[in-house]
Structures are given as C-alpha cells and as structure tokens.
Amino acid sequence: MDLLLEHQIDLVVDTPTYGDKMKDGFIIRRTAIETGVTCLTSLxxxxxxxxxxxxxxxxxxxxxxxxxxxxxxxxxxxx
Known part of the structure; x- marks a missing residue:
C-alpha cells in the first residue's frame, strides 16, 4: 500500500473475489483508483x-x- 500511496507503482493487476468487500484486493483496487494508478481487474x-x-x-x-x-x-x- 505504501508504494501505491507514494506513486511508485504505475499499474495494478488485481482480480476481484466475491464475498466480503473489505478484503485486501478490494482495498488495493480502491487505493489504486483513488491515487490515479491504472488498475486492471481482468487477466x-x-x-x-x-x-x-x-x-x-x-x-x-x-x-x-x-x-x-x-x-x-x-x-x-x-x-
């Protein structure tokens, strides 16, 4: 998360899982979007x-x- 917040990552590939919305993947995807990092959710x-x-x-x-x-x-x- 620190790398995302410090804008040291340009691209995140993270596929969603179904269930609890507060899982790590959800938080990573949301942080990527909020910090302007491109996030791909499909392989x-x-x-x-x-x-x-x-x-x-x-x-x-x-x-x-x-x-x-x-x-x-x-x-x-x-x-």
Missing amino acids: DTAAALLTSLESSETGHLSVVDITSINTVKPDTIGI
Missing part, C-alpha cells in the same frame, strides 16, 4: 495489454477488438 485485459506492448516494441501496431483476441490468428494482428 484477459492484462494479457491483451501485454500483447500490445510486445507488438509496439517491434513496430507492428494494429487495432483489434478485444472480444476477438482469442479468435484472431497471430499473423492478422501484426505478430
């Missing part, structure tokens, strides 16, 4: 971001509908 979204960042390093960028990420062949998205 699919995190994977799509990683794929995008990897592609940007090779100079092959394209826009892909995130809902089709599992059905698109790698060569059609510039990988």
Whole structure:
C-alpha cells in the first residue's frame, strides 16, 4: 500500500473475489483508483495489454477488438 500511496507503482493487476468487500484486493483496487494508478481487474485485459506492448516494441501496431483476441490468428494482428 505504501508504494501505491507514494506513486511508485504505475499499474495494478488485481482480480476481484466475491464475498466480503473489505478484503485486501478490494482495498488495493480502491487505493489504486483513488491515487490515479491504472488498475486492471481482468487477466484477459492484462494479457491483451501485454500483447500490445510486445507488438509496439517491434513496430507492428494494429487495432483489434478485444472480444476477438482469442479468435484472431497471430499473423492478422501484426505478430
């Protein structure tokens, strides 16, 4: 939490669990939002971001509908 509050973290990936809203994950997600840190709550979204960042390093960028990420062949998205 200290790293979040001190703005030393740029991205949080934390998937919610169901049940008590005051669990650690809830507090981490809320603190991230309140401090302006990007918070991803889906592993699919995190994977799509990683794929995008990897592609940007090779100079092959394209826009892909995130809902089709599992059905698109790698060569059609510039990988």
